[in-house]
Amino acid sequence: MLHPPVLEIHSHIAFVYSRKTRGHLEYKLYVCSVIIDLYMAEACQQFPSVVDRYFTRWYKTDVKGQLYEDYCILQHSNRICVITLAECHPVLQSGKNISSISYQISANCSRLQNKVSGKSKRGAQFLTEFAPLCRITCCDGDEYTIYSCIRGRLLEVNENILHNPELLKEKPSTEGYIAVVLPKFEESKTVTEGLLSQTQYEEVLLKRTSIPDSKVDL
Amino acid sequence: MFVPYILPPVHVTRTVRSVCPARAGVAGLCAAHTCVRAEHCPSTWVLLVDIAGPCISSSSWEFVRKSHEMLLIEEKYKSIAKLLLSSGTCPRCVLRFCCVGSSAPYRLPYKNLADELQKFLSNDGDIAPPSKKVRLGDSEECRSETEITRDTDVNEAPQTCNLCLGILQHLCSTEFVKQIFHKVQSAGYEFQDFVFSVSLPPQLLVREHSAWLQAQEEMRRQDRLLEKADIIQLKEAYKWIIHPMISEELGVQAVSKSLFEVGVVFCHQDTDEDCHFLVTVCKDCFKPTKNKQSVFTRMAVVKALDKITDDDFVTHFPWPPSTPKTTCQVIDIQCNHASVFVAGRYNKYSRTLPQTPWVIDGERKMESSVEELITEQLMTVFQADSFNFSSSGREDVDVRTLGRGRPFAIELVNPHRVRVTEQVMKDLQQKINGTDKIKVRDLQIVTREALAHMKEGEEEKTKCYSALIWTEKTIRKEDVEFLNDIKELKILQKTPLRVLHRRPLASRPRIIHTMKSEYMDEHHFRLYLKTQAGTYIKEFAHGDFGRTVPNIGSMMKTTADILELDVESVDVDWPPALED
Ligand SMILES: [Zn+2]
Numbered sequence: 001m002l003h004p005p006v007l008e009i010h011s012h013i014a015f016v017y018s019r020k021t022r023g024h025l026e027y028k029l030y031v032c033s034v035i036i037d038l039y040m041a042e043a044c045q046q047f048p049s050v051v052d053r054y055f056t057r058w059y060k061t062d063v064k065g066q067l068y069e070d071y072c073i074l075q076h077s078n079r080i081c082v083i084t085l086a087e088c089h090p091v092l093q094s095g096k097n098i099s100s101i102s103y104q105i106s107a108n109c110s111r112l113q114n115k116v117s118g119k120s121k122r123g124a125q126f127l128t129e130f131a132p133l134c135r136i137t138c139c140d141g142d143e144y145t146i147y148s149c150i151r152g153r154l155l156e157v158n159e160n161i162l163h164n165p166e167l168l169k170e171k172p173s174t175e176g177y178i179a180v181v182l183p184k185f186e187e188s189k190t191v192t193e194g195l196l197s198q199t200q201y202e203e204v205l206l207k208r209t210s211i212p213d214s215k216v217d218l
Numbered sequence: 219m220f221v222p223y224i225l226p227p228v229h230v231t232r233t234v235r236s237v238c239p240a241r242a243g244v245a246g247l248c249a250a251h252t253c254v255r256a257e258h259c260p261s262t263w264v265l266l267v268d269i270a271g272p273c274i275s276s277s278s279w280e281f282v283r284k285s286h287e288m289l290l291i292e293e294k295y296k297s298i299a300k301l302l303l304s305s306g307t308c309p310r311c312v313l314r315f316c317c318v319g320s321s322a323p324y325r326l327p328y329k330n331l332a333d334e335l336q337k338f339l340s341n342d343g344d345i346a347p348p349s350k351k352v353r354l355g356d357s358e359e360c361r362s363e364t365e366i367t368r369d370t371d372v373n374e375a376p377q378t379c380n381l382c383l384g385i386l387q388h389l390c391s392t393e394f395v396k397q398i399f400h401k402v403q404s405a406g407y408e409f410q411d412f413v414f415s416v417s418l419p420p421q422l423l424v425r426e427h428s429a430w431l432q433a434q435e436e437m438r439r440q441d442r443l444l445e446k447a448d449i450i451q452l453k454e455a456y457k458w459i460i461h462p463m464i465s466e467e468l469g470v471q472a473v474s475k476s477l478f479e480v481g482v483v484f485c486h487q488d489t490d491e492d493c494h495f496l497v498t499v500c501k502d503c504f505k506p507t508k509n510k511q512s513v514f515t516r517m518a519v520v521k522a523l524d525k526i527t528d529d530d531f532v533t534h535f536p537w538p539p540s541t542p543k544t545t546c547q548v549i550d551i552q553c554n555h556a557s558v559f560v561a562g563r564y565n566k567y568s569r570t571l572p573q574t575p576w577v578i579d580g581e582r583k584m585e586s587s588v589e590e591l592i593t594e595q596l597m598t599v600f601q602a603d604s605f606n607f608s609s610s611g612r613e614d615v616d617v618r619t620l621g622r623g624r625p626f627a628i629e630l631v632n633p634h635r636v637r638v639t640e641q642v643m644k645d646l647q648q649k650i651n652g653t654d655k656i657k658v659r660d661l662q663i664v665t666r667e668a669l670a671h672m673k674e675g676e677e678e679k680t681k682c683y684s685a686l687i688w689t690e691k692t693i694r695k696e697d698v699e700f701l702n703d704i705k706e707l708k709i710l711q712k713t714p715l716r717v718l719h720r721r722p723l724a725s726r727p728r729i730i731h732t733m734k735s736e737y738m739d740e741h742h743f744r745l746y747l748k749t750q751a752g753t754y755i756k757e758f759a760h761g762d763f764g765r766t767v768p769n770i771g772s773m774m775k776t777t778a779d780i781l782e783l784d785v786e787s788v789d790v791d792w793p794p795a796l797e798d
Contacts, residue, residue, distance in 0.1 A: 047688060047781055050760045054716060077578075078719040082763065116723050155723055156712075160764050167764070171777075175764035182719065 051173055058192045059086060059201035060149050064130065068208075071149050072173060073195060079188035081150045083133065083178045085168065088205070090144065092172055097139040098165040103157050105132040105145075111157045111179070121182060124153035129194075133157065133179050136168075150191055152183035289323050289334055291316045294442060298433045300339055305538035307429065308379030309335045310386035310459075314450040315433050321458035328387065380538060381425050382452055383486045384545030385418070390459045394548070399467040401551040402480055406601075408636050409478035409555065411471045414464060416453050417483040419546065420519040421492035425539045426452070427523050432537050477556035477636075484546040490514075495534040496522040558630045558638075559669060560596055561793040562647070562661040563623035564588060564609075569782075571655050572615040574607060584615060591656050593628055595649050599638060602630035610672050610790045611681070611751065614783075621682070621787040623659060625672050638663065660796045671792035679751045679789045680731060686738075686782035687745050687759055687770060697774065698735040698743045706731060712765040714757045728753040745770070746786070756780050 051057070055074040063069045070086035085092060103111035109125075111133055116124045127133075127148040134157070136144045148154075157179045161168050168176035183191040196204060291299060295316035302312045309331045313323055323331065378384040388394075402412075430446055437444040461472040464480070493514045497504050500522040504513040523531075566573070566588055575590060576583040589607040597605060609626040613619050640662075647661040707730040713723050729750040736744040747755065754766065759780035761769035771778035 047779070050762075050779060076715055076719075078716060080715055080719055082715065118722050119720060121723065155718065158764075174777075175761070177763050180715065180718070 055082070056192075057198050057201075058195035059198070059204075060195050061201070061204055063147055063149065064145075066144075069144065070201075071147075073149055073192070074173070074177075075192060079183055079185070080155070081152065081181045081183060081191070083146075083149060083181060084173050084176070085146070085178065086201075087172060089172075090142070091136050091138065092169055096142075098136055098168060099139045100137045101134055101161055101165055101168075102137070103134045103162075105134065111154065112159070114154050114157065116153070116155055121153055121155060124155060124182070127152060127154050127181060146178055148179070148181060149195070150181045150183060151187060152181040152191065155180040155182050289313065289331075289338060290318045290320050291338065294437070294440060296339070297436045297439070298444075299335065301432060301436055302381075302429065303335065303339065306380040306541040307538075308382060308387050310455060311379055311381040311429075311452075314452065314455050315429060317444075317448045317450065319450060324386075324455050324458045325462070378542045378545050380541045381422075381429055382456075383419070383422065383425075383484075383489065383542055385452065385456055385484065386459065388545045389484070389548070390456065390463070392463070395460065395463045395467055397548075398464060398480060398482065398551055402468060402553055405553045405634070407478060407553055407555055407634050409470065409476070411473040411476040412464070412468060412478045412480050413474055413476040414457060414461060414472060415479055415481040416456060417481065418452065418516075419484060419486045419490070420514050420516050421486065421489045422452060423516065423519045423523060424492045424496070424535060425489075427531065428535055428537055428539050431528055431532065479552075479554045479556075481550075481552040481554065482548055483550040483552070485549050486542065486544070486546045488542050488544055489540070492535070492539070493519055496526065499530055499534065500525050554632050555634065555636060557666070558600055558602070558633045558636055559627055559664050559666055560600075560630065560643075560661065561625065561627040561664045561668070561672070562592075562658050563625050563793070564592065564619065564659075565621075565623040565657040566613065566617075566619040566655070567657070568655040569616045569618060573609070573612045576615065586655070588656055591653060592626070592650055592658060595646055596628060596630060599635065599642065599646055600630045601634035603632040605630050608669070608672070610679075610788055613785050614756075617783045617785060619785040619788075620684075621785070623657070624785065624788045625790050625792055627664065627669050627672055627793075629666075660793050662793055662796060664793060668792070672790060674790075674792075680748055681751050681753070681788055682786040683747045683749065683755050684784045684786050685745045685747065685755060685759060685780050687743050688741055688779045688781050689743075689771075689774060690741075690777040691775075692740040693737070693743065693774075695737040698737050698745075701733045701735045701745065701773075704730070704733055707733075707768075709753075709758060709769070710767055711754055711757060712762070714754050714762050715765070726752070730758065742781075755783055 051074060055076050058073040058075060060071045060073070061068075063071055068088050068090055070088045072084045072086040074082040074084060076082070090096065091098065105111060111125065114123075114125045116122065128151055129147070129149060131148045133146045133148055133154075136146060138144075158167075158177050161176055161178075170176065291313070298315050299312050302315055303309070307315075309328070310324055312335060313331075318324075326334070379387055426449075427446075430444070430449060433449075434444045457472075465472050496519065497513075503518050503522040503525065506513055570584060571586060571588060572584050573588045575587045593605050593607065596602075606629040607626065608628075609624055611624065613624070643661050643663065647658050650656070650658045650661070709728050709730060710725055711728055712725050713721050730753065731748040731750070733748075734746040736746075738744060745759075747758075749755065749758075754762075756762075757766040757769070759770045759778055761767070761771045761778070764772075769778070
């Protein structure tokens with residue numbers, strides 16, 4: 001029992017595969033499998049997950065022009081945003097191993113120093129869209145800076161991933177979250193304006209798998 | 219009949235000081251004589267002469283007696299009386315500034331009072347030596363030359379008093395009292411006594427201050443002091459006059475701690491600008507606030523008057539204050555009954571019923587609520603204006619509350635009906651229970667103080683829950699048995715993401731006292747928990763992004779989720795159980 005879109009994706013994989021394009025083929029297949037997983041999960045678990053029950057998923061692709069550095073922002077109905085990495089993010093690809101994560105974003109600013117107090121969260125560091133949250137260094141020497149993507153007050157960072165970077169790879173959208181950000185009340189609606197909805201994001205993923213100069217008719 | 223008691227000096231000195239020190243020196247006598255009202259009997263007058271005084275004629279005795287009895291103005295304040303009366307102040311305000319602390323003179327009919335006051339002021343020169351000499355020995359303190367000036371021009375009582383703006387003149391009339399009575403009648407309250415409150419325009423404070431400065435000046439000339447606190451407040455004098463009148467109309471007593479309040483609000487637009495100069499002198503006293511219509515609150519004006527120098531004040535607000543053309547306006551007569559509190563316990567059987575109305579951006583998310591189902595009926599019976607619902611903790615919309623239920627209390631604000639019998643309460647409970655969504659028990663009227671029991675030890679009390687848990691991995695019966703052996707499990711909960719927007723971020727230790735598991739199928743089991751109050755159960759089940767540790771998922775090495783939750787008991791012994 002597959003959803004119609006899943007069948008569509010299947011045919012697309014077949015198409016992509018048949019063209020025997022090189023370079024990104026492997027990646028594209030991976031992307032397709034992610035989408036399939038997504039639908040499969042929905043189809044199999046009748047009861048929506050915690051994330052699906054309370055949060056809306058927003059995506060941002062190729063952040064700062066870095067190819068495939070995609071983010072998934074989970075926005076709770078109470079406007080709180082959880083910053084996570086989308087499964088496509090290079091850090092999460094098989095073969096990549098994280099050697100260290102650091103919330104020290106400059107010589108004199110560490111996100112670990114962030115302290116909030118009271119209901120109004122006084123003392124929070126204020127983040128702009130491109131404020132760096134942390135740096136992830138992989139065993140192969142690659143370094144990735146993770147950005148906020150959301151304007152708001154930094155409520156907390158996930159210290160668990162410091163001791164256990166594997167969480168990031170195992171459960172990127174829950175226990176492997178990067179940070180929690182509280183947008184300003186008056187910006188709670190507009191803060192996600194530049195982001196992609198789940199459907200839009202899936203379209204982007206599909207486009208990535210297609211060849212730029214060929215017109216694909218699905 | 220008036221009988222002057224003449225006592226020996228030593229005795230007198232003691233008696234005077236101990237009986238009534240404030241009354242030393244009474245109008246119509248030289249300062250060396252003292253006239254006090256005997257405490258045990260208000261109509262008896264005792265003349266205490268502690269030193270050799272001037273001679274007073276027998277006809278003067280009669281006058282002295284009369285004016286004392288009626289006005290009770292002490293001699294030393296006479297010049298104040300003259301000053302005020304000649305500058306447009308009503309006789310009752312004159313009494314106030316002469317520090318007459320007894321209610322009787324204020325209650326004299328206005329005309330009589332005015333006449334008496336005039337007589338008192340113009341006749342003082344007539345006090346002639348009495349036929350018999352009163353000799354009680356030597357004293358240096360005798361000062362027979364009190365500043366008695368013969369005849370001053372005492373004007374006719376002005377139309378509207380420049381100090382009370384007519385409140386002590388026209389707003390204690392029978393007509394006005396009738397107006398209050400009709401208002402109370404039509405409001406339809408149940409009450410057994412009342413308390414009367416007055417809201418006065420702030421400019422009265424400015425005018426009062428102005429008169430005080432003048433009166434103080436007068437007293438200084440006699441080497442005496444006049445504190446602002448010595449002056450009888452307008453409110454007090456007004457109540458002395460109007461309380462008996464309202465009391466008679468309503469047929470109940472005025473009681474300062476009454477639950478039923480009748481309030482009048484006065485304003486006087488013509489003189490509103492009186493306060494304005496204070497802003498230029500004390501800017502920081504008048505900061506605009508969101509909820510206040512005007513910056514000139516009584517508080518702010520009091521503060522500014524406290525700060526301003528006498529010179530500054532007199533420059534900006536010269537004596538005497540203008541005589542207004544109109545009397546204070548009554549802008550409102552309000553009635554209010556103190557809140558009634560109703561408590562009970564409720565069960566919630568629905569997973570789509572929030573405890574309180576769920577409204578986001580003005581849009582209703584769920585039909586009805588526990589609060590509404592209960593209070594709707596209460597409001598009808600008590601005819602209250604509004605209510606405040608509170609409870610011992612709360613459950614989420616999708617959580618049921620079973621067992622003996624959750625204690626709650628409702629404050630009924632400004633109830634019109636307050637005599638509600640136990641039988642009526644029983645019927646009320648039955649009516650509320652005419653739904654299958656909730657059930658109420660032990661519904662009763664309680665005191666405000668008793669409400670504290672509901673919140674008492676909210677942290678220490680335990681709560682029992684039953685949860686339906688889902689696991690990602692397939693489980694066998696043995697996989698959930700280990701939970702039964704875990705006792706007093708300490709967990710650390712960060713403020714759940716779902717409430718973090720309105721609560722401070724903290725990491726709180728909580729205790730899961732006991733757990734009991736019941737295997738259901740490969741992905742489901744039921745978990746009974748007894749926990750410290752304040753534990754977030756849903757987060758303990760799914761972990762809340764790893765923010766509650768340990769959690770069911772982490773202990774079972776899988777992803778876990780909670781599909782259903784019921785509160786089985788809230789262990790608070792309040793309100794007391796009632797027989798059915
Ligand atoms: Zn007056």
